[in-house]
Amino acid sequence: MCAALVPRPQCTACLRPLSACICRWVAPTDHAVEVVVLQHPLEVHHAKGSARLLHLSLAHCRLVVGEAFAAPVWPVDGKHTLLLYPDSPQESAPDLRAPLPLPPEWLQAKSSRLRLVVLDGTWRKSRKMLYQSPPLQQLPRLALRNLPPSHYRIRKAHGPDQLSTLEATCYALGQLEGDAARFQPLLDAFDGFVEYVEQAGGQRNAQTDES
Numbered sequence: 001m002c003a004a005l006v007p008r009p010q011c012t013a014c015l016r017p018l019s020a021c022i023c024r025w026v027a028p029t030d031h032a033v034e035v036v037v038l039q040h041p042l043e044v045h046h047a048k049g050s051a052r053l054l055h056l057s058l059a060h061c062r063l064v065v066g067e068a069f070a071a072p073v074w075p076v077d078g079k080h081t082l083l084l085y086p087d088s089p090q091e092s093a094p095d096l097r098a099p100l101p102l103p104p105e106w107l108q109a110k111s112s113r114l115r116l117v118v119l120d121g122t123w124r125k126s127r128k129m130l131y132q133s134p135p136l137q138q139l140p141r142l143a144l145r146n147l148p149p150s151h152y153r154i155r156k157a158h159g160p161d162q163l164s165t166l167e168a169t170c171y172a173l174g175q176l177e178g179d180a181a182r183f184q185p186l187l188d189a190f191d192g193f194v195e196y197v198e199q200a201g202g203q204r205n206a207q208t209d210e211s
């Protein structure tokens with residue numbers, strides 16, 4: 001039998017093989033806005049994915065794996081729920097509902113009253129998740145502004161702006177909480193992760209960028 005079928009020991013936190021554990025870059029970060037990451041199934045074991053590191057670092061973050069969400073996976077609890085999604089001209093799909101406008105008072109509300117939903121997938125997969133998930137379509141959207149260039153050089157085609165899920169979420173939280181500095185240690189740790197993946201890349205990662 002093929003020896004490759006024997007499962008390699010896995011880190012229970014980051015779900016990677018122990019030899020490729022990324023937990024040393026976890027940067028525990030306190031914050032007020034609740035985060036829900038909806039992760040495309042193809043991202044779960046992607047060596048270059050950033051959502052697991054984000055999830056392990058943020059104090060208030062849920063990670064839910066799925067592609068089509070027929071019902072909201074967050075509770076109806078009076079929090080204002082926003083979707084982190086780039087500003088783009090409304091696509092002309094007849095079955096896509098237009099998002100509700102973002103009420104300005106939400107941005108004045110206490111950060112602890114906000115919930116940010118983030119899609120983790122390539123740009124194309126994220127858009128497909130949106131199309132397949134009616135509860136996401138009408139969420140008011142948060143678009144990022146004044147973004148620094150991404151450090152996510154290890155992966156192309158992730159999004160039109162090339163930001164990783166971790167970077168986009170950190171910038172969004174910094175924007176919503178008015179405290180970008182709070183998320184800088186996590187962004188710095190992410191640089192270490194990128195460097196590590198870059199060095200390890202090509203040797204054992206057989207997955208393609210687009211998967």
Ligand SMILES: [Zn+2]
Nearest residue numbers: 011014021023
């Ligand atoms: Zn680990």
